[in-house]
Amino acid sequence: MSEPHIHFTISFTEPQAHYVEIEMDITNFTAPPLDVAMPVWTPGSYLIREYERHVELVEAFGGTDRIHCAKISKNTWRIENPRQHTKIRYRVYGFETSVRTNMINVDRAFISPAATFMYIKNRIDLSCTVQVVLPKKWTHISTGLPKASKGEHTFYAEDFDILYDAPLEIGSQDIWHFEAAGVQHEFAMVGGGNYDKQQLTSDITKIVEEETVIWGENPNTNYVFITHNYQTGGGGLEHLNSTVLGASRNAYQTPSAYKNFLGLVAHEYFHLWNVKRLRPKELGPFNYDEENYTTGLWIMEGFTSYYDNLIIRRCGFFSVQEYLDMLVNDFNQVYNRPGHRIQSAALASFDAWIKHYRPDENSANTSISYYNKGAMLAVALDLHILTETQGTKRLDNVLRAAYQTFYKKENRGFEEKEFQTLAETVTGVDLSKIFYAAHSIQELDYNTYFNRVGYELIDLNRGRQELTLGIKIANQDGRIFIKHVERSSSAWDAGLNVEDELIAINGNRLDVGGKELEFILQHGQIDEIVDVLVSRDGLVRTIHAPLRRSIKQQWSIREKLDATGAEKELGNLWLSI
Known part of the structure; x- marks a missing residue:
């Protein structure tokens, strides 16, 4: 019996209202029931986005006859009695500006496939074709999908994993x-x-x-x-x-x-390469109905975040100092979030589905970014390999070997432990301390790696006596509100809350610029108790809070004054000098 074939036609009768119309033609699928579903997320963006919420008017036909079609779950529709040729019609609303969601207007359409095309349950392996009916004045279609052998403006996807990984830009x-x-x-x-x-x-x-x-x-x-x-x-x-x-x-x-x-x-x-082909085993094949958990995003996104600026340096677009300033930003981002004492890089990866894309007023206190922390671990690996092998190998060699082994030869995702084993085999270097650090909230001493290439990581704020309450404020319509309270700060311990309106401090009314608060912080004494008058949900109260020294860090990467010639040579190799 022939395999089912799927052909999509997308058209735009009301682009000004932000709609795309989809026809899904299915042939050779007659074993009831026929369940079709919309993905709830898109690869590369680890959040359940509930794309099905924008689907309207799902109908099924066999020839000219309407077939019963019922919604049986949040993202699944069932056709009890499919025909040799079953046509499913539906509309999708798209009006969200992002790289992962549909945006349709009178001038153009950006089509995110996971937010647009349904699939037959348990048949992600099926191939399909997509035909685009261009509105007047729209002239171009940009997509990574190859053109189909037949049909104008028609494209081919070998399977639905490939379809969902090939957005379409349609317009002029x-x-x-x-x-x-x-x-x-x-x-x-x-x-x-x-x-x-x-x-x-x-x-x-x-x-x-x-x-x-x-x-x-x-x-x-x-x-x-x-x-x-x-x-x-x-x-x-x-x-x-x-x-x-x-x-x-x-x-x-x-x-x-x-x-x-x-x-x-x-x-x-x-x-x-890194994610789309070399990947943890959890990142493909995908389950489009639910989360696909992995602890490995610190490798996939973190390593990529390390290499993006390094590539810009290697190409000569960044000066050495510009590159070092970009790199040290990862350290500042992590170390100025109290969450780095709560969440490891691996846990940040695993929790991406519930935390990374849903930040709130307490996120900095409870979490870090696997992008930033992964980049920090990547530079430690790169420098450790570079120095232990006297410049003959570096992280580049690991990535190329992993790509050749797991993707090219074995065509599969990797387990983190076997990625580490391969890295140690390729380089001959013990990397266990750094890989362990990815799963721990204990910090590495990064200067053990920077010093060996003639650089040092220093905190420019060390020794400063700047005072703080540990809050961030914002001006809203001439009123001052607390928007963040830092973990273990004075405000945290005293009980100041996010969304408290600051009215006065030590009896002095605060102006919209917060100058009185700034004055107190500049002229107060450590452990001095200040009286903070706030309005909380319309009720006024005074909160007594001690002034404390700020623990905000400002890191910089600089040349080590006593660097040896060998260290400088390795540093030059690292930075392509």
């Missing part, structure tokens, strides 16, 4: 093409901007080729960059042979903003 985007590392690349710019095509092409070519050197090959024949330009924007999401980026349309001529954009390009392109 500015498109140009270039070759890098033997791969054809398409750049699709949406929303205008002051970008320089020639400069972007030249700079991104360098990034692509530098990353290809690390991994030893480029696994694609074509790759698509889709960039959404906004008044202010950012962010990105990786895909198998494409990426979606967010940028500020008029910031391309600002040197710092342009370099940050190149860093974003480097990050998402690095993912075509």
